[in-house]
Structures are given as structure tokens and as C-alpha cells.
Amino acid sequence: MDNDSCTADIDEVDDIKIHTEADFEGMRVAGQIAAGCLDMLTEYVQPGVKTIDLDKRAYEYILDHKALPATIGYRGYRHSTCISTNHVICHGIPGTKPLKNGDIANIDVTVIVDGWHGDTSRMFYAGEPKVLAQRLVDTTFEAMWKGIKMVKPGASLRDIGYAIQRHAEAAKFSVVRDFCGHGVGQVFHMAPNVVHYGEFAHGNHKHYAPDTKLKEGMFFTIEPMINVGRPDVKMLKDGWTAVTRDKSLTAQFEHSLAVTKDGFEIFTASPKGLDRPPYSSAS
């Protein structure tokens, strides 16, 4: 997801690319490889596994499918995935620390196929999650879907943000504001910024999501990050890892999608139906 451009002025509707049917086909192919990569990883997310080994499996899967990992070389990033555990909000760097029973982890993968970017992430459980972790993950998944279901021509980015925020806050959780979804296509991150809130109070003024109207042929991600505690972010010294300032648990899901004539098309739906944990009883 995007952060430094989250506040940039790239949400003018005229800056948002409108795509053709051939472009949709490119995104379907890329999206299915990205989602297939997460499907492949599902059985390997277990206590004792190092996240760097999951990243290596992702790298091999992506190359085997004649795709490229969009993240390698992206602003100096060196891995095929971001793996963000427990209080890591996003952009966690895969490493040698083994997962423990009860950990929750977001794995985010972006592939390039024929120039098209497929960007998706899901939550995974290592072993048995705690009740709160499970409630957070379920709420985040539902919040993403509340946002997705707003997508149709004539609706606005603000409608998406409000739908997500209402669901998260009804559960007494908070929405991260410093990172947002983004336009996606032949460019990894482009207009528009897709914020996951409708509004929030900033000092004594209210900050609103842009009311940019959606049009058929726009491509973007929806990728809410939801925290158990406060929404505030802290960046670690590695320059990538973003954690909750209050160390509370956090979760995220992400799809790449299009606005269609009467709604939306998800490019990154799971080929195996492994949409959310617990994957053994996915329905």
C-alpha cells in the first residue's frame, strides 16, 4: 500500500486511468497468479516456520508461473512478499524468526505478468489463534468486503471508506489512516488513493475522504488495516516495518479489483476458495 502519497493530491478523477476489456484480461491473469501464490503458501504457515522460507516459496512460485515479484527492487525492497505479524501493520520484512503458536500474519504479494500488477494479501494463523486475534481477523475481512460491496459506477471513494470504518469501529477497533489502497494496473501504485475511512477528527477540524466518483474501468486495491487499539503508526529503523504505536494487534486483507458496468470484479479471488482463516473450514 501507499503511504507517502496518501496525502498527495492524486485523487483528481481525471488522473484515474480508465481501462479496456483487454486490460481486464491482463489483470485477471496477474491477479490469479498472486492469489494462487497465497493459496500455495497456506499449508506452510505453521508454528516453527521462518517467514524468510515462506518468502522463498513465494519467489519460486512466482517465477515458475512466468511472473515477476513486483516488490523486488521496488524503492530498494528486496523480497517477494511482505509478512507482517501480530503488531506489525504492514511492510514486515521476511526474516529468520520462527512463527509461534497463536501468531497471526498478513502475507502480501504483488506479481507482474505481461506488465500487469496483481496485488493481494490475506491473514494466516500459525497454530491456534487467541479469541481476540480471531475476532480482529474476521472483522477486518468483513470490513474489506463492506468496502468492496460499495464499488459501482457513481459511488465514491468516500462511500468505500465509510463502509470500512463503520464496521471496524462498531467492533471497537480502529482504522489505520497512514496507509491506503491505490490505483493498480500497469503501474504498481497510481491514482487514486483509496483511504479506508470516511472521516476522522484531526485536532478541531474534520478530515474527509475524497468524494471522487467511481467509473467503469477504474482499477484499484482495497486493503484496510485494522487495529485493536489506537490507529497510530510507528516506523521501525529498517525504513519499512510499520507497527502499531501502542503495540496492539493489527490485521489486513487486500484485493485488486475493477469497477464494472454494474458493480465490481475482483481480480485476486482465491482459485482454491482459501479466502480467510481458518482455511480448513473455509466457506
Ligand code: MF3
Ligand atoms: N503490496 C503492497 C501494497 O499493497 C506494497 C508493498 S511494497 C514493498 O501496496 F516494497 F514493501 F514490498
Ligand code: CO
Ligand atoms: Co496494495
Ligand code: CO
Ligand atoms: Co499488497
